[in-house]
Amino acid sequence: MPSRRRALLILLLLAVTALASVAVSLAAGSLPLSLGEVLRALTGRDAGDVGLAGEVVRGLRLPRALAGLACGGLLALAGTLMQVLLKNPLADPYVLGISGGASVGALFAMLFGLPLLVMHAGAFAGALAAMLLVFGLAHGDGSWTQTRLLLTGVIVAAGCGALVALMLSVAPENRLRGMLFWLMGDLSQADSPWPGLVTLVLGLACVLPFSRDLGLLARGELAAQILGVPVARLRLLIYALASLFTAVAVNSAGSIGFIGLIVPHLVRLATGNDLRLLLPASVLAGGTLLVAADTLARTIVAPQQLPVGVLTALLGVPAFLYLLSRQPQRGAA
Amino acid sequence: MTSTLSTSPLLAAHQLDVAVSGKTLVRGLDLTLRGGETLAILGRNGSGKTTLLHTLAGLRPASAGTVKLCGRPYAEHAPRAAAGLRGLLAQTQSDAFPASVLETALIGRHPHLGRWAWEGAADERIAGEALAATGLAGLEQREVHTLSGGERQRLAIATLLTQQPQLYLLDEPLAHLDLSHQIAMLELVQRYTGDCRAGFVIVLHDMNLALRYCRRALLLFGDGRWREGPSEEVLTAESLGELYGHPLRELRDGAGRYFLAA
Numbered sequence: 001m002p003s004r005r006r007a008l009l010i011l012l013l014l015a016v017t018a019l020a021s022v023a024v025s026l027a028a029g030s031l032p033l034s035l036g037e038v039l040r041a042l043t044g045r046d047a048g049d050v051g052l053a054g055e056v057v058r059g060l061r062l063p064r065a066l067a068g069l070a071c072g073g074l075l076a077l078a079g080t081l082m083q084v085l086l087k088n089p090l091a092d093p094y095v096l097g098i099s100g101g102a103s104v105g106a107l108f109a110m111l112f113g114l115p116l117l118v119m120h121a122g123a124f125a126g127a128l129a130a131m132l133l134v135f136g137l138a139h140g141d142g143s144w145t146q147t148r149l150l151l152t153g154v155i156v157a158a159g160c161g162a163l164v165a166l167m168l169s170v171a172p173e174n175r176l177r178g179m180l181f182w183l184m185g186d187l188s189q190a191d192s193p194w195p196g197l198v199t200l201v202l203g204l205a206c207v208l209p210f211s212r213d214l215g216l217l218a219r220g221e222l223a224a225q226i227l228g229v230p231v232a233r234l235r236l237l238i239y240a241l242a243s244l245f246t247a248v249a250v251n252s253a254g255s256i257g258f259i260g261l262i263v264p265h266l267v268r269l270a271t272g273n274d275l276r277l278l279l280p281a282s283v284l285a286g287g288t289l290l291v292a293a294d295t296l297a298r299t300i301v302a303p304q305q306l307p308v309g310v311l312t313a314l315l316g317v318p319a320f321l322y323l324l325s326r327q328p329q330r331g332a333a
Numbered sequence: 334m335t336s337t338l339s340t341s342p343l344l345a346a347h348q349l350d351v352a353v354s355g356k357t358l359v360r361g362l363d364l365t366l367r368g369g370e371t372l373a374i375l376g377r378n379g380s381g382k383t384t385l386l387h388t389l390a391g392l393r394p395a396s397a398g399t400v401k402l403c404g405r406p407y408a409e410h411a412p413r414a415a416a417g418l419r420g421l422l423a424q425t426q427s428d429a430f431p432a433s434v435l436e437t438a439l440i441g442r443h444p445h446l447g448r449w450a451w452e453g454a455a456d457e458r459i460a461g462e463a464l465a466a467t468g469l470a471g472l473e474q475r476e477v478h479t480l481s482g483g484e485r486q487r488l489a490i491a492t493l494l495t496q497q498p499q500l501y502l503l504d505e506p507l508a509h510l511d512l513s514h515q516i517a518m519l520e521l522v523q524r525y526t527g528d529c530r531a532g533f534v535i536v537l538h539d540m541n542l543a544l545r546y547c548r549r550a551l552l553l554f555g556d557g558r559w560r561e562g563p564s565e566e567v568l569t570a571e572s573l574g575e576l577y578g579h580p581l582r583e584l585r586d587g588a589g590r591y592f593l594a595a
Contacts, residue, residue, distance in 0.1 A: 004451045089430065209448055216440060220427040225392055227443045227496070228416030273430045276451070 007277040014284035018069065021288045025065040025295040026057050030302050033057070063193050067252055068294045068308075069287035070196025071187070072259055074249040076286025077203060079260030080279055081242040084218045085235060086146045092261035093246040096153030099255040100160025101130025102247060103183060106254075107167045110179050116191070120251055127247035130156055135239065149239075185256030185309030187294045192252075199248045200283065203241055207279060210234060215275040256309045259286050262316040269323040289315065341404030342367045343500045343532040344389060344419075349398035351385050357396065359385055360557035368499065368530035371522060373537045373547035373564065377577060380555030382536045383424060386502050389534065390421045402500065416444035420498035422506055426489050428477055435473040437488055438464055441495030456495075463494035466521060468514065482509040490518065501525070503535045507542070515539075519546040540592050544568050552576050568592075 002010070026038045033041070033053055041057040078093035086095070093099070105126025109119035138152040164183070171179055182189065190196075207214070213234055216224040225231050249256070263286040264278065271277055293311035300306060344366040351359040358381030366372055374382050387393050389400055391407030399406055402419055410418070420441075438460040439452050446452065452460075464470055467487040472480070480488065486509040493501065501522075507515045519542060525531040537543045543550055543564060550564040552572060560567055570583040573592060580595040 083430075087427075212443060212446070212448075216443060218430055219432075219440065222392070222423050223426070223440070225412075226390065226416065226421045226423065227440065228411075228413035229443075230412050268430070273432055274436075 002272060002274055002277055007274070010271055010277060011280055011284065014281055014288070018284050018288045018291070021291040021295070022065045022069060025068070025291050026061045028295050028299050029056070029061065030299075031056050064187055064190060064294065065291055066193035067190035067196055068187050068291040070193055070200050071190070071249040071253045071256065072263075072286040072288070072290025073200050073283040074196060074203070074245040074286075075256060075260040075290075076263035076282040077200070077207070077279065078242040078245040078249070079286075080264040080275075080282045081207070081214075081238045081245075082260070083264055084214050084275070085238050085242065086150055087218060087220070088146070088150065089265065090261070091150070093242065093249070094157065094255060094257070094260065095150065096134050096243070097130045097156035097160060098127050098134075098243050098246045099250050100157040100164070101126035101128070101133075102250040103255060104160050104163045104167075105129075106182055107164055107171075107179050110175055110182065111167050111171055113175065116189075123251045124247055126160075127243070127250060130160065131243040131247070181307050182254040184307035185254040185312070186305075187253050187290075187308055188298075188305065189254065190252040196248055196252050199245065203245055204280065204283065206237070206241060208276075210237070211276040211279050214238070214279075215273075218273075218275070254309070256290065256312055258309070258313045258316045259290055262320050263289060266316075266320060266323060341401075343403060344534070345401040345404075346389065347399045347401075349388065349400060350396040351381050351388050352396040353381065353384055357557050358555055359553060359559055362398070362559055362561075364551070364561065366500070366532045366534060368532050369526050370549065371526055371533045371535065371547045372549045372551055372561075373535050373543035374551045374553065375537060375540060375543060375568075375573075375576060376553035377555055380553045382553055383504055385553065386421065386504050386534065386536060390419060390502050391415055392421070413444045416496070416498075418498055419500040419502065420493045420496045422489055422493050422501070422503040424504045424508070426485060432477050433473065434464065434469060434475050434477060434480070434488055435460060437477055438491045438495050441492045441497075444496065459497065460491070460495045463491040464488075466494060467491040468517065483511060483514060486510055487514065487518075490521075499529075499531055501531055501533045503533065505536050505538070507537065507539065515542065522546065540568055540573055544590065544592075 023035060023038065027033045027035055031052070037053050038057055041054040044054055075093050082091040082093060082095060083089060102123040103126070105122035105124070106119050109122040134149070134153045134156050138149040168176065168179060213224070213229045216227055216229050217231065217234060221231050264282050267278055267281045267285050271281060289312060290308070293315055294308045297306040297308040297311045342365045344364070346362050346364040349359065349362040350357055374385065376382050384393070388395050391400065391402065402410060402415060407415060439456060442452055442456045442459070461473070464473065467490050469484065469487055469491055472484070477485065477488065490506060506518055510518060522533050522535070523546065526533060535547060547564055549562065550567045551559060551561040552567060553559050554576060560572065570581045570592060574580045581592045582595045584591045584593060
């Protein structure tokens with residue numbers, strides 16, 4: 001168990017890393033800038049003063065980096081909550097079919113060439129519909145076991161997967177690429193970072209006061225109930241919040257894989273299993289990872305852009321395997 | 334640990350019915366437990382011992398009747414406040430995610446800590462004493478999943494001691510324990526009832542230990558009938574034979590009485 005001081009130190013370190021990743025993403029790209037130029041572009045008063053650099057940094061790179069930070073944080077937070085809710089280390093934000101629902105909604109709009117706004121609305125509506133469907137079916141007889149929830153989610157996700165495959169197979173050639181990119185996760189479609197950032201901050205404010213209760217819930221319902229945790233209410237809260245976080249993230253950046261599964265485990269392996277530290281640390285680490293992956297995705301083969309979901313997997317998997325094979329050193333309390 | 338000498342008993346059940354999937358296992362139970370008392374619950378597998386214990390802990394609603402903790406029904410206690418008064422040793426402990434022995438014992442402090450508080454030196458001292466009392470001193474940093482079955486059982490007991498309730502509900506606390514740890518566990522109970530005026534309700538399968546360490550006994554027959562009273566009176570070869578559906582012999586050695594399966 002980390003002491004409060006050690007926890008704050010780790011969080012400070014992660015926050016600095018997150019800032020650094022944003023700074024690098026502002027500087028890197030087809031127009032390389034020095035950090036001094038980035039700073040000038042950010043702080044310059046009028047647009048004429050900062051010229052092209054200001055436009056690129058303020059108009060393109062900053063919103064994209066902030067959206068990446070928010071989405072990565074939301075996905076990692078949702079993943080941590082899902083792992084607690086389902087008491088299953090393999091759970092991720094998508095396991096309950098939420099991204100499946102969002103994909104169906106978004107691809108449907110893209111298939112018919114509807115405007116971007118409709119696509120966003122479709123994704124969000126699809127995510128909410130999947131969430132309500134899973135919850136309604138799993139809650140049907142009042143007994144709400146995590147096995148039932150998990151099974152319902154997996155089945156709904158499979159159904160959505162079939163619909164997605166169907167739409168991809170009938171989609172015209174010229175729209176197929178955009179649809180595939182959306183499915184693999186793509187931050188270039190994130191037009192505003194604000195929904196993500198606001199959800200993230202409000203969500204953390206809702207979750208953090210309950211982090212010790214959540215830690216007990218992860219140990220088992222009975223144990224938590226004995227120690228005075230209002231289990232039923234808490235599970236409902238984290239189900240709703242995790243679904244909402246996922247819906248917002250998927251809505252702004254498509255379904256980016258691996259962040260929600262891997263980041264909580266990465267942080268857990270590095271810092272231990274105390275949710276008071278794990279929750280905020282996962283948010284920061286998830287945001288950092290996604291910003292870093294997105295920076296790479298748009299610079300490696302520039303001006304071509306790679307889907308960021310591929311990069312998160314390529315970065316996350318080796319890091320995860322390394323930490324897993326390392327003997328965890330958790331002696332220092 | 335605070336000693337309570339309030340007028341209301343720690344635990345009071347009145348006309349309590351306990352049912353599992355429509356089958357009534359205990360009917361019309363009246364029970365009162367005060368600080369310093371120890372009650373053993375005996376019965377066959379599936380006779381409702383665990384379900385009754387969970388009902389007494391306020392974890393599941395009674396089919397009928399009332400349960401009061403320190404004079405008030407569970408509905409009038411906030412969950413955390415109730416957790417400060419009563420603790421339950423469950424039959425099984427699950428752990429999906431890794432944790433150390435000390436971390437596990439410290440979860441017992443949850444009801445005593447404020448929302449934003451972290452465990453401090455005082456909490457670690459309480460947990461350390463509980464681990465020492467259960468013979469786990471020196472294992473604080475071990476991972477729980479590396480412990481043996483008996484060590485895990487003692488860790489669960491240590492976690493309960495760290496919680497420092499006044500009413501202890503123990504579901505088969507002797508499971509997985511070797512003979513010396515079984516006796517040590519029951520002597521720990523004796524110490525707590527003596528020094529701290531704590532109350533214990535213990536599900537036991539060993540009638541000889543129940544007779545020796547528990548002043549009172551409750552027999553559950555599984556069909557709604559129950560019998561409760563001083564262990565000396567309730568625990569006889571005849572009643573236990575009826576309870577378990579297997580004849581028993583009683584041996585006497587001076588003042589001591591012992592039961593053997595015939």
